[in-house]
Amino acid sequence: MExxxxxxxxxxxxxxxxxxxxxxxxxxxxxITVNEGELIGLFGPSGSGKTTLLSMLGCILRPTGGSLEVFGNDVIAIPEDEMPWIRKRYISFIFQGFNLFPALTAFENVMLVLELRKVPPDDAARRAEQLIAEVGLAERSSFLPRDLSGGQKQRVAIARALAADSPIIIADEPTGNLDHSNGVHIMRLLRALASDRRKSVIVATHDSRTQGMFDRILFMEDGEIFGQKEMVK
Ligand SMILES: Nc1ncnc2c1ncn2[C@@H]1O[C@H](COP(=O)(O)OP(=O)(O)OP(=O)(O)O)[C@@H](O)[C@H]1O
Ligand SMILES: [Mg+2]
Structure with a gap:
């Protein structure tokens, strides 16, 4: 398998x-090689290069050197104006700061992704409701981000990634603004994305309490990966 x-x-x-x-x-x-259905944890102190590495893997930052393939596409050779296409086709992002549209409800935030993908409006509405329910927010579907808790906001972000149905999900400290129990809840959703939907999920995090949930952990320091641990399931 590729x-x-x-x-x-x-x-x-x-x-x-x-x-x-x-x-x-x-x-x-x-x-680094990231396989299908794999949940990878990227650990390392502040400034060690986690966000920079994730940004390159997610095709939002051009590497200065090396090679990078995303599903067989040579990203280095791809012209700048085709990068948005690569991201739209393959990659979803989940950020510590949630990055929701503040004027749109939870439902509309998810709808937007489907509309951008030209899903017909009726199908999109049905699908958005379904995804919002799947992340446990059925009762909050019409809430604006400002009326949602951090954990709930992050669940909307995950519903958006589900709506995009991208094979790769890149999460930069997705639990950084959450308390432990909300953090674990979000990590369980990400775990399920990898295990049940065969997504490749890469998570940068400081939260060592979640280490046991990953398939593989990479330790970063000073811009290099200096250790790797396969987690025994
Ligand atoms: N746009 C930029 N221009 C110049 N230097 C940068 C830029 N972005 C990051 N850096 C530097 O690159 C190094 C790695 O930063 P990066 O944000 O990747 O670390 P990180 O591991 O994500 O840290 P944190 O855990 O605090 O988020 C740091 O020394 C940082 O100061
Ligand atoms: Mg960072």
């Missing part, structure tokens, strides 16, 4: 620091 992502020697050097031209070697030569 892996979802294959990266070799992936490197990012930021040329411009916040106060002028200083080179920051954020990611230095990372090799």
């Amino acid at each position: 892996p979802a992502i294959v990266a070799c020697g992936l490197t990012k050097v930021y040329k411009e620091g916040p106060v002028g031209p200083v080179e920051v070697h954020a990611v230095g030569g990372v090799d």
